[in-house]
Amino acid sequence: MTPMLELRDLRAGYGGIDVLHGIDLTIASGEVVALLGPNGAGKTTALATISGQISPSGGTVSLMGHNVNGVRPDRLARAGVCLVPEGRGVFPNLTVRENLIMSTYTGVSISSIEERAYELFPRLGDRRGQTAGTLSGGEQQMLAMSRAMTTDPALLLLDELSMGLAPMIVAELYERVGELAQKGLSILIVEQFAQAVLGVADRAVVMVNGEIRTVGAPADISRQLAEAYLGG
């Protein structure tokens, strides 16, 4: 079966200087993969390349067997690639509802998006007229996630969902990720630490200095990472 996402010897970077030095990675349809690694490893760069924000300087990105090198990010988004970016992936000066309106560019109607978003995250429903910049960090992340949850993407890319959030909220968000995984969505989750993703990921990949170091079961990788951090 054609994999959902296939990276072959992928190289990419900023201003002519490569940050990724030949990444090979495959995500099968319905698979959940955790991409782990220290700060500056190139995880965000990898997601930016997959989502079309950066053009690869070498190698290929293939979606369902199609080479998508150089395809614009908005086209990829409409084709079903959904990236929830690092930090707060919301428009701070737009209201919650207006943020949801922006999700309709994927072709889903606003009524269906609103209905599902407010059902999944009732707190957003209470704050629909509030500007997103004034929401708490957790609420902003829920709003960002609701784009993933309501637009039925084919491939979901999550960048450090847990960053700066309370454990309770992280748990709630990952519960939602688990539901998406259950539905058979292919997901690539980027985190610095393995703990958060242990419950949902089928496989874990460790990236250091723009190269893939290890691939394995999440539990094993988690143990290795813990040893590495403690040992280092």
Added chain:
Amino acid sequence: MKLSPANYAAIALTVAGAIVMSALNWSGRPVSVATVGSMLVVGVTLGSIYAVSASGLVVVYTTTGVFNFAQGAMGMYWAFVYWELRFNRNWPAPIAIGLVVLVMAPLGGVVLDRLVMRRLRGTPLVLQLMVTVGLMLGFMGLAATQWKGDRGRNAQPFFGRSGGFELLGVNVTWHRFTTICVAVLLAVLLRLLLHRSRIGVAMRAVVDSRSLTSLTGANPEIISGLAWALGSSLAAVAGILIAPESGLVVELLTLVVVDAFAAAAVGRLQSLPLTFLGAMVLGIGQQFMRSFLDFPGGFSNADRALPTILLFVVVLALPQAKLHVRGTASAASARIRRVTPLSDAALGGLALIVVVVSWSGGLVPFVDEWTGTGVNRGVTMMITAIIMLSLVPLTGWAGQVNFAPLAFAGFGAVMFLKVAGDSGQAWGLLMAALLTAPVGALMALPAVRLQGLYLALASMAFARGFELLFFTQSSVIDSGAGERIASLHFAGWQLDGRGRGYLIFLTVVFAAGVVGLIALKRSRYGRRWMAIHDSEAAAATLGISLVETKVIVFGISAAIAGFGGALFGIQQATLNPSQFTLLLGLPIVLLLVVGGVAYPAAALFGGVNTILFIVIKERLGWSWLSALEILGPGLMAVAMVVNTRGAVTDMGRAFSPLLPWRQDAREQLRLGHASSREDEIGELGLDRPFTRDHVNDLDKHLGIVDLIPATPSAESRGGL
């Protein structure tokens, strides 16, 4: 909007001021239903004109993140196009309107986005300001080129001049009624568009985050293009509606929208309803002044100055936290700054003096013959350069935008006229400079609170206020009396304002000014200026007093400009108010920035260009060059989107490695780009005395490579 007690106090003060002013200038004309009614009807029409113009500004700002100084000039341009089709070629009105508003203007907006605006993304705010002001002059120049001022043009109101209906005893023409309807309709429709429709929401989303917009599946490029198409269309609507009222004159039409800045500022550039309110206050207020107040002679422009005063007050008094100024104040580009050694500056100055002396002595063949320029052109060039020099410390080093250098210059000229106009004694020049410095410090008052765009707006208001209320006073400039300024008496010489001796004197003054400024830049003051340019917050934590620093730099800048203005007065011999307008000041700012505002050499570059445009126009005599002196600076400023560094930077980069003693320049060339510097600086606590150690800390923070012998702790050359 949340108002603080200080805001309420400011508003109360403004209202009280307005009441006192009204009481003092009450004309005693009867207040009746008829007069008040007529005031309201005309005022609302006027307010509608402002509302249409200001909503364009607000919509462009919220959908593109750019405050478009050229909005008025664009409207003016489309009004001319409309006139051309409708009245010169007699096309039917609906077709002409449709073509201009729905086809040509939107296309023009898209082209503008493609060629200029998209390159402005992520550039320093100063560049955005200069480029849009450049566009303003560009459109003005273009219109003046296409439609020469040699004949009168008339844009007929819609549905003719007569007709209409009676309201409160006033005849409301159909044109005015249309204007009011369009203003109300636009306020409602634009609000719906921006907040209810997906494309409108997307336009605002793009300003928030381009990359996130593209991640949602929307194409930010198309959305920005649409936003500019909309903005251009709104400009066209405003221009076409205003033209019959203001007259089809390039400057007048452009300035109506400059007046509308005040209304947009009331809406804090975001809120359409508040903008509408501001526009109505402006329109009715102006009409109230015309109906019921009489101002003594010199203040006869008071009604026209109302928008300026309101802009100044609003920018100063309204809370700013929400006025998210976009773009960064200074480009945090990686660089090492090199402070020019005094010896280099002195050498450059000497070289300049030699060149000018030999040129004015006829020793440089060909130049004179080809240019046909007499010494007087050289005088104009040097005076312009000196006035431009005033902006180098202010804008180039301290990062304070100022569109009012000509107001300061004019003030200096007036002071010279008063203190030494008869005798032409040279000490009068110093007096003029000294007397102008406090005016600069006055301008620093708003600057303490304002940054970037708001400072730019305040300085424009300042310049326009001076133009309308100060220079027009007969006690300031008595144009009728024919006061003459004598030629300069200096050290026993009598220097005619258009003669060779004067030119050489000016050159020496300019060279001395450059050396003096470089010395200032090397002092602790200069470092403080650069520090507040980099980051006011960081500068404050270094113990730098923002108030004191800004007051000093504004004072110095104004003094230089005032000095230059006095020199200008000597050249001109007579003064009149039209020499010191806001519009005439803009090319001075732009040409300096084009040269590279942080370098004194750019002032010379700017002076040369000023003359060059005039000479080219005269020598070639092609009719399409007739507006070159505004078109040229405008287009050059717009071209800065391609080369953001300023022309003299590149010249310097190419030239300085050739100098035998500039090992560092060669090294830098070899390394390509300068190494990066730390962005963060250590906490040093507030309000500490500014010691040598602070200077060293600042140097490290600013990445200054200095040749001053450093104390052991201050080794700051590590970057190379």
